[in-house]
Amino acid sequence: MDLAFFAAEWLGKPLWMWLAFVGIVIALLTFDLGVLHKENRPIEVRESLVLSALYIGLGLAFGGWVWWYLGPEPGMNYLTGFVVEKTLALDNVFVIALIFSFFAVPAQYQHRVLFWGILGVIVLRAIMIGLGATLVAQFGWVLYIFAAFLILTGIKMLVIGDKPPQIADNPLIGFLRRRFNVTEEHDGERFFVRRPSPETGKLTWFMTPLFMALILIEIADLIFAVDSVPAIFAITTDPFIVYTSNIFAILGLRALYFALAAVIERFRYLKPALAVVLIFIGSKIFVADLLGWEKFPPALSLGVTFAILAAGVIWSLVKTRAPASSALAGEGTDAR
Template identity: 45%
Template sequence: MEPLQTVGSPVLWGGFIAFVIAMLALDLGVFHRKAHTVSFKEALGWSTVWISLALLFNAGLWWKFGGKPGLEFLTGYLIEKSLSVDNIFVFVVIFSAMRIPALYQHRVLFWGILSALVLRAIMIFAGVAMLERFHWLIYVFGAFLIITGLKLFVQRNKEDHPEDGWMMRMLRKSIPSTTRFDGHHFFTMENGRRLATPLLMALILVEASDILFALDSIPAIFAVTRDPFIVFTSNIFAILGLRSLFFLLAGAVEKFSYLKVGLSGVLVFVGAKMALIDFVKIHPAVSLGVIATLLGASIVASLIKAKNLPPHTPEAGGDTLVKPSES
């Protein structure tokens, strides 16, 4: 087994973490200090900013450390970005089912993703340490990804109902709550009792769903690289852009009917790559090409299918994203 190598120096780690904190403070303290409905134009602008920053960071890695780390970051970022789209499907269901006004959806996603940053950092460093000590775990991760990819394909048309799941039932029993909103607050006072509002319940479901998705996405990037700095930064850039991507794509998720087929193909591919890592060496450029082809083909096929379908009336609850009056 090759010794662990990393391009991340203490200066780079400190600089990147400082950058993340500064961007989060700018996001919440300046641009989203007041609750408002995120428009398509605003979401497009922020998506462009996050993608541009990730590509700029990628270019810096390429210039400083060469093509291999650059390709590894780009491949990892593409994997994380594509798998994060699956989160959007679940977020749409959560917000629609719990009737979260569009006015407060950004606040829920901000705190949910902030928690996700911390949890993913812990999971990444734990995963790196485990793979360094127990190399055979890489075969377990590979098999897990293959099984997950096949399961995603088989269940691609299955509808999610997190609001009726065991976790929601447990939360309602253990946390005193109300169905009444109190502005952007997660708690409210009602008849002298401190109760959780639907925003807190939605936040917990968002965090729980991200943990479940991280079980797929983090092992997936270990098939590309075990460099903790590249794993961490590609993950964080993908998560930081998730909120804007949600508001950009939330109204059009139904158009991507074949996306889960592409994602299942990505998981099976990276799982096989991980399981065969000691026997078959695949160049990072080849991995990037395969993943981009699988995702691109699924997106193109989805758009062609959506274009050929007759127009239909949006389902009930679908306007939750654009009408903040349901409170």
């Protein structure tokens, strides 16, 4: 094959860069499902933390390569996008935990749902980012709509607070139960099973609660993508930076879920911090125009974003730690 084919530009970058990135993603997914989790078993917290560190390290290493090969500005934009998208992905963990709890998904089958959920996310984000890039390229004023939407979303998050979604009242669950055959119990790791129809007695296909959980997780990501896609386009309009930072942030979500689900209450102030970040990212487009800047400085954007999120994490850990008196009381009880 002619090497010129790989050097041809697609969405502003040589085709070989896109193919290399896709190859990395396929290799990671294959390694995750085919090597690490061939058997159905719960993922321990320690294993989850190790895998999460690996995925975060790979995402940062890719950002280092972007910085080295494309320059400091694309590198800082990638890192800012990666940090914001990773935090938005963490927020998604809260909803995933509620979905798994509602459908009583056994721990050993949760990783299967998350794997196929993330695979769907990769495709879904590619479509949404492609549409967003086309809109921004054709109509520059769309960025201002994205920015205003982010500001309103951040304000809404601050006002509503930590009100959890009501899974039981979700109309999609009622629709699926009315329109399709659904089993009341799980059948191992299967998404579909064949059972006698209640009406005819003939064997027919039923979807299991595991598949319903997968559908709700995909819908939840679609809702989260409405926030995350405008957020990354408010940072940079380069489709390569937008998509790669998005996907690297999402890839480690499956591993990170099992660690965060155990300590989810320790990060109760992360959501307000994320709301402030969304307001900041939306506002900086208007601030740059008011100050006559061509664009908001990427280094300043990265520094402010990281500082706000770090403050949210530290404040959460400080406010939710066990009081010293309680810890001492516990030690005394153990001693007796």
